[in-house]
Amino acid sequence: MAVREQDVELIVRQILDQMGQAVPAPSVAKTSGTGIPSTAHVAMLTELGKFEIREYPMPEVGDNDILVKVEGCGVCGTDAHEFKNDPFGMIPFVPGHEGTGEIVKMGKNVKKDSAGKDLNVGDKVVTCMIFKDNPDITMFDLNKQNVGGADVYGLLPDDDIHLNGWFADYILVRGGSTIFNVSDLDLDSRILIEPCAVLIHAVERAKTTNILKFNSRVAVQGCGPTGLICIAILRTMGIENITAVDGNQQRLEFAKRLGATRTVNFMEHQGIEALTKAVEDSFDGHLADFAFQCTGNPKAHANIYKFIRNGGGLCELGFFINGGDAQINPHFDLCAKEITLVGSWVYTLRDYATTFDFLKRAKGIGLPMAELITHRYPLEQINEALKKNLEMTGLKIAMVNE
């Protein structure tokens, strides 16, 4: 039987007590005792297209802070935009916000995560956007109220601690941050939490139309990670009639394994009429009751109205960033068909909690979610990871330590 570390400490303490020797006071911070190195490494984006691995002294862990050993972090489109163009003017900084890892040390005041779950050294965690005043606030509300924007690790300016992003081997989660204990999820699932939360939010937006039902015919346009995760969520909800639309046969095959019942390869259909007919055929002669637009292509936005029946619904979530103007005919596409349209962007903290449950359900019904992560790179090869992401030949690219 293995003796736990705490037990050993207790026994030693008792023996020393009995021997009448002075016992050293316990350290203030709780640590795993698994040897935290004296330095940490981060991938600092120092100029466009170039990360440098920098080494810094391991920071002090304050009474409200948590030191996390990074296990992995997904590469997001946002990271790729920063790598290429630095639209937020952040350089130099440490990116990576889709990260997860294990608590190795925490301040004495840290007891619970943001959902009220116990936190202990050894727990696996993720961080989330920090909405300081209202936990249900959406990014849209936040911008509208001009509260000053949400903070997120991986999009913080560099400071004297430097451990601000998940492209690192250690990160210091400071007091007041949003953190969740996700010890009951495996590493791949944890790396997928952030992108999945975007889709959980989109489906919640879709549900507000009251058009999305168990027996709905649903078209999902675009089979990148966004569309594929959308299909998986619909499947775990019990929606059975899903058509995936994309131009890449390999992605369409994967869409089937994640829950799509039929697929339409737009490369095989010339013109919008033929494409609409193919979607209609996939639903045995019916148009879609509801559609999710998951590409960042304005042409795709214009096309998708044709796939939807009169009185149907549409969730547009592909334009995470500005992809330009789309041309539709408001009379034919929206008014005459009485389409109910919702837009979706980012997520709320509540969506995060829903995402943890979704990932467990997806695993429970055998959806191959982990295969969404097609490429893994160690921290030292972060430049290659970002280049791979920009190539757009894989699905989810991830940095994985060890």
Ligand SMILES: [Zn+2]
């Ligand atoms: Zn992201």
